[in-house]
Amino acid sequence: MDLNKLLDKENLCIADKPSACIAACPIHMDVKTFIDAIEQDDFKKAYKVMTKKMPFTRIIGSICDHPCEKACVRNELGGSINIHELEKVVVKIGLSSKKRTIPIPRNGKKVAVVGAGISGITAAFDLDKKGYQVTIYEKSDKIGGRIWDFQGDQLSKETIEEELAVMNKKDIKIKFNEFVDEKKLEEIVNSYDAVYIGTGVWGKDLKANAQTFQVEDSSLFAGGRIVNQNSSVIFSISSGRRAVISIDRYLQKISLTVARENEGAYDTPLKLKLDDIESVEAIKKNSLGYNKQEAIKEAGRCIKCQCTECSNVCVHLRKYDITPKKYIRQINHNEVIILGDHYANEMINSCTLCGLCGEVCPSNLDMKDIIQETRESMVEREKMPVSAHDFALKDMEFSNSKYFSMVKNQPGYEEVKYMFYPGCQLPASSPEYIPEIYKYLMENIKDGVGIMLGCCGAPADWAGRQDLLEKNIKDIRNKWEEAGKPTFILACSSCYSMFEKYMGDMNLSLYGKLWISMECLRAIK
Structure with missing residues (x-):
């Protein structure tokens, strides 16, 4: 068995491919599990789902620009699920205490992060978790960058400070009021094993690779608005996170590009039939945001995309x-x-x-x-249990023995144009039909109809016994040739499948393609 070919076929199955919303999310939050938890009134679980993929969860969950909603397959069936509104309500009522993190042993490598905005603090956060000694260079006197622009209706000052406080609890060094120009950047690059720049704007075109975020095969990597060319919060986070993967690979001296096809936002191969899906309008908010019950109802609109x-x-x-x-x-x-x-x-x-x-x-x-x-x-390989197909194979053996097998021409004909082949199951289960069917065929078909009893070999095929199958096919072919190669009329779907698969050169009549015509069956009732 060609196992490489087998595993290639495995990739054709799309059952476990991500739903459109997950694929469209550049950090691939598990939206399906998130929404299912809300529908089950488990907001703490929903919050935990967010924290697995979303750094600074309370902040990003409140200001995310939700590209997932545009991809939602509910769009044409009542409107997309209001995923961002669900994120905001989960942040409010699903917040759970953070688990203690185990200190990560340092690996001896130093990485600098220039700019403490959204992508910069994401990169620093992830690099620290991987054991790198991280130093941030920030031109202002606080971290967060554009996050502070959302202070007010969307985020409170307390929430921002509480979420960003995690940066102070790590081994990350932060150098405030450090303006980095091209000359300073060159000094930093020469002083560290790798550098990530996420300053939002930069005077010089850095020409970062769109997949790896590496700048001209150097130890410098760039992300955020410099690369994305847009102001998306969630794409800034994604670029910082993906750049860290590249930095880690770069410092480990392994490929920066292998197995990274599904990073960032992409179109899922998952395809769904929506013909039977009912259109359901989005749940309206009674205030600035959903309350608990409204969120549960909105979550209930989710189709739970999966190919079945x-x-x-x-x-x-x-x-x-x-x-x-x-x-x-x-x-x-x-x-x-x-x-x-x-x-x-x-x-x-x-x-x-x-x-x-x-x-x-x-x-x-x-x-x-x-x-x-x-x-x-x-x-x-002699690994098939003998008992697995024993009964069916013995049944086939009996059907091809002298006790059942035979070939006869229609009385009065030395040679016939057609051969009725009822197979073995119809004669075994309803033997009374066989003479009636054969009589009907002889009365309504010119040029003579013979009858051949036997088994087509399906049990051997099902059992993987190619040796028995080849012997059976040879026996049928010999009898067919001796009878003058008549056209077969089949009475069994399995027989038709076997003849078509292994004996395709033997002509099958219209009766054969339909197995036994409805007219014939009506006549014998």
């Missing part, structure tokens, strides 16, 4: 509560680590191989083919 097209139609996937991506990972685990012994065998052998999941999948990921190949691999 395959599990909606597949009983097998629902039974095992698994997505195709997780399924493929279990198969890979089965192949590489457990080597096919017991692990996931029941699940792998329970699929009916109908292919319906592939028909509805937006990415055309068909688990039928993957599971089929898995079974064949397990058989080849």
Whole structure:
């Protein structure tokens, strides 16, 4: 089994891809979990979700410019979820005491941050957590930069001071009233292992890389408005945070670009069908902001974006509560680590191989083919439990034995143009239908209709037993050729699938494509 090819197919599954709001958020706050917590009246949990991605949470949660709302798929169905209003109410009533942080051992590297605005303090905060000795150069007598512009209706002076106080509790050195010009910047660059500049404006074009924020392959990195060319608060935070990742990689002498495709804001590959989603208007505020109950109702409008097209139609996937991506990972685990012994065998052998999941999948990921190949691999490596398909294989063996198998021409015909092939399940479950169907076909089709009894080989195919399958196909082909290569009329969907898959050169009549026509079935009732 080609495991590299298998894992490539795993990437086709979009079930775990982020919702549009999460992908549009440049710091990728888990908006779905955040909103779900509010809907469950757990505002403390919602606040914790914010703190995981959002530095200086009470500040940023109150002034974020919420690009997530523009991406919300609810836009055309009553209006986007008012995510920012929900953030503001969570900041007010969900605030929980901060956990004590364990001091991070210093790594011996020194990094300077020029500018203590939004992106600068974010970079300094993250660098400190990574063990770097950080020194901030700030031209004014306080940190925060543009944050202070929001003092008033949106933020109180006390909130700003309390949130920024965390910077004083760290090992970060802050040099106030330090104006940095080009000459001073050059001195700083020569004195530190790396430098981040986030001054908002800078006279000289720094030409920072849009992905890594590195300035001309040097130890200087830039972010905030210098790079973003806009005044977005949340994008300033994102650039400072992403620049720190680059600085850390730069100082560790590893690639600055590998595996960074989904940083910042991007368009999610998650696609949803919205035909059955009801339009619901946004909850109106009775004051400047939502109260608790209004927030819960607004959170209830969230669609909880997730692709479930395959599990909606597949009983097998629902039974095992698994997505195709997780399924493929279990198969890979089965192949590489457990080597096919017991692990996931029941699940792998329970699929009916109908292919319906592939028909509805937006990415055309068909688990039928993957599971089929898995079974064949397990058989080849002698890891398939003998009992898994024993009954079906014995049933196939009996159906192809002298007790059931036969080929007969229509009485009075030395050679026939058509061959009725009812398969093995219809004769076994409703044997009384077979003579009636055959009689109807002989009376209504010219040029003669023969009858061939036997099994198409589906049980061997399902079991991954290619040796038995090839033997079965050869036997059918020999009988077909001896009968003069008639056109088959099939009475079983599984038989039609097998003939089309492995014996495509054998002509199937219109009856065969429809298996048994409704007219025929009505006639025998």
